[in-house]
Amino acid sequence: PQVRQTILAATDIVGYHTYLNLVKDLTVGKECHGSDNRVELDRSKLALDLAASGKNVVVISSGDPGIFAMASAVLEVLDKEAKPEWQTIDLQIAPGISAMQAAAAAVGAPLGHDFCAISLSDILKPWEVVASRIASAAEADLAIAFYNPISSQRTWQLTAAKEILIKTRSGTTPVILARNLGRPGQEVKVITLGELVPESADMRTVILIGSSQTKLIPRADGNNWVYTPRSYQ
Amino acid sequence: PQVRQTILAATDIVGYHTYLNLVKDLTVGKECHGSDNRVELDRSKLALDLAASGKNVVVISSGDPGIFAMASAVLEVLDKEAKPEWQTIDLQIAPGISAMQAAAAAVGAPLGHDFCAISLSDILKPWEVVASRIASAAEADLAIAFYNPISSQRTWQLTAAKEILIKTRSGTTPVILARNLGRPGQEVKVITLGELVPESADMRTVILIGSSQTKLIPRADGNNWVYTPRSYQ
Secondary structure (H helix, E strand, O other): OHHHHHHHHOOEEEEEHHHHHHOHHHOOOOEEEEEOOOOHHHHHHHHHHHHHOOOOEEEOOOOOOOOOOHHHHHHHHHHHHOOHHHOOOOOOOOOOOOHHHHHHHHHEEOOOOOEEEEEOOOOOOOHHHHHHHHHHHHHOOOEEEEEOOOOOOOOOHHHHHHHHHOOOOOOOOEEEEEEOOOOOOOEEEEEEHHHOOHHHOOOOEEEEEOOOOOEEEEOOOOOEEEEOOOOOO | OHHHHHHHHOOEEEEEHHHHHHOHHHOOOOEEEEEOOOOHHHHHHHHHHHHHOOOOEEEOOOOOOOOOOHHHHHHHHHHHHOOHHHOOOOOOOOOOOOHHHHHHHHHEEOOOOOEEEEEOOOOOOOHHHHHHHHHHHHHOOOEEEEEOOOOOOOOOHHHHHHHHHOOOOOOOOEEEEEEOOOOOOOEEEEEEHHHOOHHHOOOOEEEEEOOOOOEEEEOOOOOEEEEOOOOOO
């Protein structure tokens, strides 16, 4: 409701085309500035310039803008370009439900205890950093949410991540694949770590990996609940 | 809005007294079953029994029920006690904004890149597990959200956690202290890791610790934005 009011009060909406489309019922009569994926910095700069010129601007993000999304991009531009006229902008960030949370709620509570969230993209950080983070998460026996698991350009990273995990985590560890959360075509599937292959995911998939403690509970409909207990044994 | 509808449709509301109070405008005329803190398993059992008897039951949780909250407790009871009459319950979990997300949004985007969430409570897991998870998170240079940092019974854990972190993370690392998020008396403060002391927090505080990449941006009002860039250098 907070976000809906904010959008209704705005004069200008900035965002990835696909996301602008998802809120088009709320943006009738407003200036919509759509852009392609992967131009987050240009998009942020446009939004800051519009806001500095007196417009009431909303930058649309999917999930939680604070988790692998637009808030960091806007602040990065604000920090690095630091135009004097941006100083007076009244910037606010509204949190939201990130993909890992919607995925978790759909199957139970796999993130119910200690967990981490790691982006598998090595476009903005070296793969060595990604790999060492996965190794540490495995060692710490944390449940893990993988964002950006794969794309048409990045095809081997998910297999590499699995190879690191499987050294310490059982092949029977529950894995949740979730796609298009909260949108038409939502898919949520529970498999095992042993079954995870690149074909399991695409760029819209978030993947949750259980810890050694994560359990399945059979449901009457043949599916399973997945949860990570609050206690550690 | 989804959660509001769910509460309005319920006959019975189960939860911690304090949280029931926060939603009392929505629960007029419903059976409210309040209980004390720390009786999550009894509360879950009551809710499942009520639901099995044909009631439309909502278990109230703060933040996201899937993150250090009631969803795991309910599933744990469902798993371990597994009463046959519970099989037919149509259980649903509605995600929410967890404290770390509200804290992050209030100051910028400190969780904008890879991060982990760790409970400092050693009531349900040995401190050695907590300590090794903190050490791994430090080694992996993840931003960290600490839940349950301190309580009247647990007073030394926060200092122990800081001692592990400060071995590899600078004393100038930004730290966010957030209390009573989204409630009257909300407080959000940015300090440094070096300044973190047990008196900084209480049982209602969530603490965010920056990674080596987390930066401050000075604001016109004298405060700072805090963000973790999407790229890693």
